[in-house]
Amino acid sequence: MPTFAAHDGTTLAYTVSGDGPPLVCLPGGPMEDTSYLGDLGGLSAHRRLILPDARGTGRSAPAADPASYRCDRLVDDVEALREQLGLDRMDVLAHSAGANVAARYAERHPERVGRLALITPSVMAVGITVPGETRRETALLRRDEPWFPAAFAALEAVVAGRATDESWQAIAPFFYGRWDKAARAHRAAEEGRKNDEAAAVFGAEGAFDPDTTRAALARFASPVLVLAGEFDLNSPPPAMTELAGLFPHARLVVQPGAGHFPWLDDADRFVAAIAAFLG
Numbered sequence: 221m222p223t224f225a226a227h228d229g230t231t232l233a234y235t236v237s238g239d240g241p242p243l244v245c246l247p248g249g250p251m252e253d254t255s256y257l258g259d260l261g262g263l264s265a266h267r268r269l270i271l272p273d274a275r276g277t278g279r280s281a282p283a284a285d286p287a288s289y290r291c292d293r294l295v296d297d298v299e300a301l302r303e304q305l306g307l308d309r310m311d312v313l314a315h316s317a318g319a320n321v322a323a324r325y326a327e328r329h330p331e332r333v334g335r336l337a338l339i340t341p342s343v344m345a346v347g348i349t350v351p352g353e354t355r356r357e358t359a360l361l362r363r364d365e366p367w368f369p370a371a372f373a374a375l376e377a378v379v380a381g382r383a384t385d386e387s388w389q390a391i392a393p394f395f396y397g398r399w400d401k402a403a404r405a406h407r408a409a410e411e412g413r414k415n416d417e418a419a420a421v422f423g424a425e426g427a428f429d430p431d432t433t434r435a436a437l438a439r440f441a442s443p444v445l446v447l448a449g450e451f452d453l454n455s456p457p458p459a460m461t462e463l464a465g466l467f468p469h470a471r472l473v474v475q476p477g478a479g480h481f482p483w484l485d486d487a488d489r490f491v492a493a494i495a496a497f498l499g
Contacts, residue, residue: 221279224304226297228288233279234272234301238264242305243498245271246298248316248342251289251418253278256410257315261487266495267311272301276418289418291345291427295325302332311498313337316454316480317422320345324428327436335498337445340455340480343463344423346437347430350459352379358456359394367393375453394453397477397485406484437466444470445497449478449485471497 223233237259247254254271255278263269273280275297276289283289298321302310311334314322319341326333343350359375362368374390377383396403444467448460457474464472473493478485 223279224300226275226300228283228285228296230275230283230288230297231281232272232275232297232301234270237269237271238267240267241311241498242270242307243267243311243313244298244301244305245269246312246314246318246321247271247274247277248314248318249274249277249414249419250291250317250320250342250422251277251416252410252414253280256406256413258483260313260494261483261490263483263491263494266491267498270301270305272297274415274418276415277413282415283418286417286421287424289415289421290424291320291422292324292429294321294422295328298322298325299329299332308332309334311335311337313339313494314341315339317342317344319343320428323433323437326440326442327433330436330440330442333440333442335443335445336440337447337494337497338463339447340449340452340482341446341460341463342455343459345428345430345433346463346466347428347434348459348462350456354456354458355379355453358451358453361451362394365393365399367399391453394451395480397449397451397479397482402484406481434466438468440467440469442469443497445494446470446472447482447490447493448472448474449480449482450474450476451478452480454480 276282319338323345374387393399446464464470483490
């Protein structure tokens with residue numbers, strides 16, 4: 221696995237998969253290593269995927285300064301990766317919480333981004349609020365699923381602020397288009413991939429400046445794709461519509477039947493949408 225030095229000297233690692241022009245893929249979690257992305261449903265047949273493990277995750281070294289796990293601080297690691305790759309401009313794909321890093325990177329280094337694909341993105345960096353009722357309405361689309369009653373009861377507890385660890389476990393089926401054997405295995409494999417200490421710092425005070433980020437994104441000249449999952453509670457389509465509206469050149473695609481990991485739910489549809497956008 222290749223490595224490079226961050227600007228503060230931390231050794232960071234990344235994997236390379238596939239052929240074609242490079243595509244830097246920022247993982248979510250927050251602070252989960254990139255292994256859960258796999259080859260993004262076969263996207264590696266179209267692009268050379270560059271998959272960096274954030275500091276303190278996967279094979280990247282832990283940070284000497286835990287404060288550097290904060291979202292805005294991670295922007296420097298993305299820039300160090302670009303320099304390592306020798307790219308003047310790079311196409312970026314970001315999933316979930318990684319979209320916050322991508323947004324802050326685009327804010328600070330807009331000239332370095334070619335095309336930006338935001339996959340079921342988190343919206344903390346731009347200050348969009350997802351109401352509990354929106355999550356509830358999205359969940360009700362799954363009312364005919366056999367697991368729905370227990371999962372929906374747990375969701376009600378989460379929305380009401382009464383969540384327990386068991387509640388968070390119980391709502392897991394909502395994040396997948398099909399709660400089948402593959403989805404269960406994907407969920408189980410997430411255990412141990414996330415740095416909980418780093419995740420607790422990711423959104424700490426100072427990590428986000430929504431007004432500044434929104435103003436920068438309103439001037440962002442590159443093409444943007446926002447890909448939402450029809451069933452995704454984390455990034456429901458109404459919030460994704462609002463996010464796409466922040467960019468002057470953004471397109472929203474809602475993948476039917478998909479949850480938070482759309483490349484697992486319909487790999488062919490997902491890859492076709494991303495490959496068409498990236499050209």
